[in-house]
Amino acid sequence: MLPNQVYPVVWNHDRVLLIDQNRLPSEYTLVEISRCDDMAHAIKTMIVRGAPAIGVAAAYGMYLGAREIEATNRDQFLAKLERVAEQLRSTRPTAVNLFWAIEQMLKTARHTIGSLDHLKQALLDAAQRIQQADLETCRSIGDHGLAALPPGKLRLLTHCNAGALATAGYGTALGVVRSTWNAGRLERLYADETRPRLQGARLTAWECAQEGIPVTVITDSMAAHCMQRGMIDAVVVGADRIAANGDAANKIGTYSVALIAKAHNIPFFVAAPVSTIDFNIASGKDIPIEERDASEVYQVGETMLCPPGVEYYNPAFDVTPAELITAIVTEFGAFPPERIQAELSPIS
Incomplete structure (x- = not known):
């Protein structure tokens, strides 16, 4: 079944759904992504592509990576989150939206006060804001x-x-x-x-x-x-x-x-x-x-x-x-x- 409207990156409950763009137009397939490693692979292999879409996917990748982090304090969490960011940065060197979105997510983490669970939720909220802002931006463009x-x-x-x-x-x-x-x-x-x-x-x-x-x-x-x-x-x-x-x-x-x-x-x-x-x-x-x-x-x-x-x-x-x-x-x-x-x- 084909969509009425096309959204290549969708947050669905606890995971990301990506349209597999390598299979279009012959096959419309959704790929479920629940780990940062899988998101990095999806970006690198062009399951998701296009600079703004890569940025949105990377933002969700940052949250998925944060969700996997085990840490006992804020400094330890932020250090591990930077390693998540570096993994995602390495996927596509030209698209600047990738780097921009990652930096926005890192800024959110650095500026959010509270428990680590609260910080992780703030990252999910930030990824969803990046996605909604891009949609509104495109309509203005x-x-x-x-x-x-x-x-x-x-x-x-x-x-x-x-x-x-x-x-x-x-x-x-x-x-x-x-x-x-x-x-x-x-x-x-x-x-x-x-x-x-x-x-x-x-x-x-x-x-x-x-x-x-x-x-x-x-x-x-x-x-x-x-x-x-x-x-x-x-x-x-x-x-x-x-x-x-x-x-x-x-x-x-x-x-x-x-x-x-x-x-x-x-x-x-x-x-x-x-x-x-x-x-x-x-x-x-x-x-x-x-x-x-x-x-x-x-x-x-x-x-x-x-x-x-x-x-x-x-x-x-x-x-x-x-x-x-x-x-x-x-x-x-x-x-x-x-x-x-x-x-x-x-x-x-």
């Missing part, structure tokens, strides 16, 4: 993105999946698409398939199909052709980390789309919460880029795509320079990249 788009009926292009599956629900880039659809202004969404893990073909298309949003899947190499033919009015993508100067790391292939959009004078928007902006990093050169297993490139399922004896390179992300970005859409509005530090740094 959607509305601000709609306001920033060109007027009239629109044909939008997106890359990868920055939708409900990648957040607490609703989505960042797909949140903008949803708001545009709900306002009656979306003619069609074009979704890059997004090699090598095919998140556009598998996940973005699946989300749109659940809601009847008109979507056309194209291969990554077709984006330039579609823009040349006048089929795209604007591009909207998400981000896993944004530097202080507005450089944005997103799924590999995003930089190519931005270059093509610039060549065709098509506006290019990055939609992300302020928690995705890392004001401690001056530019995209300092953003760590995760490299994933070569098997993602040389096979799809059980089918081998390449001959034996060749080498592989599989960076999960690339960095789009700020000068290629029309605006960064956040829960507080849409801003030119050069303005985000002045406008948003105090908020974070």
